[in-house]
Amino acid sequence: MSKKSTIKVEEVNNQIVNWLKSYAETSKVNGFVVGVSGGVDSAVTSTLCAQTGLQVLCVEMPIHQHQSHVSRAQEHIAQLKKRFSNVSSIHTDLTTVFEAFKKEVPTNFEENKLNLTLANTRARLRMTTLYYHAGVHGLLVAGTGNKVEDFGVGFYTKYGDGGVDLSPIADLMKSDVFALAAYLQVPESILTAQPSDGLFGDEKTDEQQLGASYDELEWAMLEDENNNSSENYSEREKEVFKIYKRLNNNNKHKMNPIPVCAINRN
Template sequence: MIKKNTLQVESANTHIVNWLKTYAENAKVNGFVVGISGGVDSAVTSTLCAQTGLKVLCIEMPIHQHESHVSRGREHIQQLKDRFSNVSDTLADLTSVFETFKNEVPTDFEEHKLNLTLANTRARLRMTTLYYFAGVHGLLVAGTGNKVEDFGVGFFTKYGDGGVDLSPIADLMKSEVFMLAEYLKVPASILNAAPSDGLFGDEKTDEAQLGATYDELEWAMIQDQEGKAITDFSAREKIVFEIYKRLNKINQHKMKEIPVCLVNRY
């Protein structure tokens, strides 16, 4: 599998920063709020926002979070604050909120469905928290989704991490996010960590959930866009392509606009 990487990182960095600043100024807001997970996407997004010179509020929102995620996130926030005077941070520990929610709803359901639903609940609690801080500080919620997640396999929670005001890195493949992260000097602990959404309270990787690496899914996304057929591929490539096509199909409801029933009034 061959990736196609033509991103000019310095130019892309400048372009995204200018886009963010222009959007915020036109919206007449003070800056951005970013949820920090300890992963590369939120690290890159927050660093891009910081370069605008506008206020950037980094929010930690642990819910039974694995310690490695917490430590990576805090390392990044500290580095960002050391580099940019316009960056501040706050902690909103949502563990007790999550537990209270669970106590108020029935949980006697099939284990897999329950665990997935509760994982999405975590993401939605975090979205609500980000919008709380955005509202009181006059900020925009900056999304952290990349192109493969947002437009390829739909690997995000609708109205969770998918609930944002703008998406600065959603046109970047995951490999391009890593390229930009290296250029931005994101901490090595984040660059070297296996991508994980952190929604299950452990270190379950995105690859374990998706069945393929981001490099493989990028390849499949490109093949699909070029109209390739599964008969063109080797054994592993066929498996990956099938995974991509299946996820892309079942998650279209996340990637398309909400359907509206139009009523004929004449």
């Protein structure tokens, strides 16, 4: 199920950059703020924003972060600032904030449920931080989610990394993001790293959390969109498709608009 991107990277790059610039100018803001994690999605998003020529603030927000994530993020930011004079950065360590929060809430719950809830709390602290920087600098928060994450399996935190002003790469599959990253000369350390959301203290990869690789999930997403029959699937394909459908169904609450109770006023 190895996936190869078919996008025309230069054309896609230019389209997104022009879209970002037009949206920012229409919104009458100074530019963009991007949370940089050391992953390929945030590296591509920040590089696209940088090409607009508008102000770009890259924010590091470690919370008990694995050192490999920190070093990759710092490498990317240093490279980006060297290439683009409109890029600046700030380091906001949220570890003490996170620990202070934990002291104020009960934590005597089942371990797996507690760990997942605290992981989501990390993402929501980061969202709050990005909007703080956006507010004081007159910037838009640029999302870093790709199509598989945002509209396939819902692999993001509601009101965490899902809380953004605009999503420049949300119509790109993960394979497209990697193709664009190579075109944009993102650091090799990021291109070869196993994707990970960085929300757990250990080096837990996205594939370990999801139960399937992004290549497999892209395949399943396209199969589902095309209403293809599962009759000729291999055992692994059947398993992956089942994983995709389970995640897609369970996370509809993230992808669909917030339900509103419509009052009958007649």
